Amino acid sequence: MIFLSSLWIEPSSKIMKAGNIFIIKRHYMEFTMGWMLCTAFFLMILSLHAAHAQQPDNIIVGTVYNIFHEEYSSDEDFFRQVDKDIALMKVSHIDHVMIFPMSQWDPETKQLLWKRTDYLIKKIEDAKLKFVPLMLKQEQCSHYFPIWKFKEIDGMWEKHNQKNNNKNNRENVDFADPKIYPLVEEYFKAVIGRYGKSPALDFYNVWNEPHYRSDADHVIERYKKWLRNKYGTLQKLRIAWGKEYSDWDEVSPFLNDNWNSSMPQIDWTMFRNELGGILCGELVRTLRKYDTTHPVNVNPVGTPWADFSNFENYASDNWVFPEYVDFNGISYYPDAWERAHDPEAYPFWMHNLAFSTVRSASGNKNYILTEIYTNAQNGLALHGYLNKESVSLLAWTALANDCKGLIYWKWDPFMRGRQSLGRGLCTIAGELAPRGEAVKEFGSVVERYGKVLFESHLKKPQAAVLMDMVGLLKTLEQSAEAATNKFMYESNAGLFKALFEKNITVDILRTDRGITLDSLKQYKIIYLPFQIVIRKETADILKEYVRQGGWVVADARTATINELDIAYRKSPGAGLDELFGAVRNDWVGKSSYFQVVMDKRNGNEQYSFEGKYFKDFIQPGAGVEILGTFTGTNEPAIILNKYGKGSAVLSAVPLGASYFEKSENPVNRLLTDFARQAGVSPDAEFISDTHSFLDIKVHKGSRNLVVYIVNTEDRNKSGTIHVAADNCKIKSIKDIISNQTLSFQIKDNSLSIPVQIGGNSVMVLLLEE
Secondary structure, three states: OOOOOOOOOOOOOEEEEEOOEEEEEOOOOOOOOOHHHHHHHHHHHHHHHHHHOOOOOOOEEEEEEEOOHHHOOOHHHHHHHHHHHHHHHHHOOOOEEEEEOOOEEEOOOOEEEOHHHHHHHHHHHHOOOEEEEEOOEOOOHHHOOOOOHHHHOOOHHHHHOOOOOOOOHHHOOOOOOOOOHHHHHHHHHHHHHHHOOOOOEOOEEEEEOOOOOOOOHHHHHHHHHHHHHHHOOHHHHHHHHOOOOOOHHHOOOOOOOOOOOOHHHHHHHHHHHHHHHHHHHHHHHHHHOOOOOOOEEEEOEOOHHHHOOOOOOOOOOHHHOHHHOOEEEEEEOOHHHHHHOOOOOOOHHHHHHHHHHHHHHHOOOOEEEEEEEOOOOOOOOOOOOOOHHHHHHHHHHHHHOOEEEEEEEOOOOOOOOOOOOOOOOEOOOOOEOHHHHHHHHHHHHHHHHHHHHHHOEEOOOOEEEEEOHHHHHHHHHOOOOHHHOOHHHHHHHHHHHHHHOOOOOEEEEEHHHOOOHHHHOOOOEEEEOOOOEOOHHHHHHHHHHHHOOOEEEEOOOOOOEOOOOOEOOOOOOOOHHHHHOEEEEEEEEEEEEEEEEEOOOOOOOOEEEEEEEEEEEEEEOOOOEEEEEEOOOOOEEEEEEEEOOEEEEEEOOOOHHHHHOOOOOOHHHHHHHHHHHOOOOOOEEEEOOOOOOOEEEEEEOOOEEEEEEEEOOOOOEEEEEEEEOOOOOOOEEEEOOOOEEEOOEEEOOEEEEEEEEOOOEEEEEEEEO
């Protein structure tokens, strides 16, 4: 990697890959040289790094070795524990060890100690395992910020030593503060200088669970630059925010309301999300000063798109990080959702939603579960306990969704602190718990077939969902009616659920981050689940997409406001009234459902479903087909407009949200019928006499197909799986978990495979040419 001190490119620049061309989009960047020179130089940096960073080439099965040094009375005690643990990891098919912390402090000399870490890494090297340094843990920051630094840095003691009943004052250190960041770099330099040449080093976890929420002065200055770049002039900001600013110095995120506009809060949240990515880029750039060879990973906590959280505390935007790292990641703790939904367990279709979201956010990069939970958070918890079957199902479900590795938090249970007696693949006696045995069995399969599974990827989805972050933040801001606060989340999730149950995979595309016509033309159908915000440029692309033969299916309230929180006078707005061949004259809402009757069509029988909460009054134009009407009034509820070579469907009720918590509501039939009419076919289907469901995902490799079959119900199932052969000349099919060979038939490029699968179990079929 080459660094020139005379050239500074703000790490906030957004890099989007389209085909093989990198386009650099300017986001509050200040250049000291011309645009062309900056672009050429940055491309050179990226290409140099890409040429040298050695990406993982196998499925990762790892665990976190979280060390509390005070638990060991002597170095020898620690060494004995390491000997035992590394030996057990080795026979348990654990191949990666993520280490935190990478050092310890000597309070007497105020110097870092390395003796214990040296021993640990030597044992990892001897065992032919790989290790991952956890470089920055934002809250548990003593690895780079020992407690005496509060006294040594001017103002820090007074700022943090407050009688405010905040037991986390010790953890609220702002690493991006210009007075503190040099300590982070100093620590990076020390760790990499000592262990960067180890043959066992695989990659760096540069920032563990990023969720930066500081509102310090240096953050506000960044925010003002961000606003200047977005709006350009103060007049445009005045219009968007509805505020009478006379100077940029008056702009603040703390002197606003949402009476005139929701944009002040939306912009502040959007900025704070993007700042997470910006800071990740700065950390990577710091790390690259000392190591240009090893890849870098980051892992925000879960995804708000699957746990329905507001963008605060740990909840971060998954889309802002991948451009800065070599491969993406998340920390995965669905037990947090379960604690809020007692006694409901996190359903497996929602696991699939979470993984599909992260896969979509990762773009053309791989992702791993950099942390995945192993048990309840602490010994007094009531949720999050994992049995052997659950661990196995979750691991294979992740791989089926194109995940390329799992690192389990953590190896042994917590023996002290806020999570005492929680987590761990082992029992407190140091032996593998049943959940650890599940990982051992999973790891043994990966040890034999990991390279094949890594090289194979989920077949490209034929359907996509468009989402706009501004619309999501607009719905989250609404507080008068708690029932609709998470309505856009529920709309997306219910749509996903309906398609998932037919084994139709989807990509999730963010319109606020830019889409192109070429990117949409990869899909046969596009869904707009409660997309109240539609931008003019998005609408223009959608019209051309349909004109050329695509399908669009839109919910109630689609395109009612623009990206600056200004309602369209004509609805649907942004020109989509032309696409749908209709106008929306008014709407009504109630805390119940509106019944819709679908007409007989294409030989289908008549049926009805219920639309949740909202009813639009739509007026179709000439030639628009009415597919469904409201019971009692006969008003149009579902309409279809032929536009060019394609079709545009507009619903007067929300579709996905109507199915989210009401699985008996046949609105799922409508959603999947549109996919079928658009030409979407599942990559695999399971046919049985009992009409039961199996989650099936098909991956394609260079010379094989891999079919993941997951049965999350506690009952055996048998039937026939039909898989498109993709013109592959299949010679054999083997379940790599049981090592059994399966019979099959092939006809018209379709494979028929009889299967029998036990309850709560998995088959992974390797179809070899």
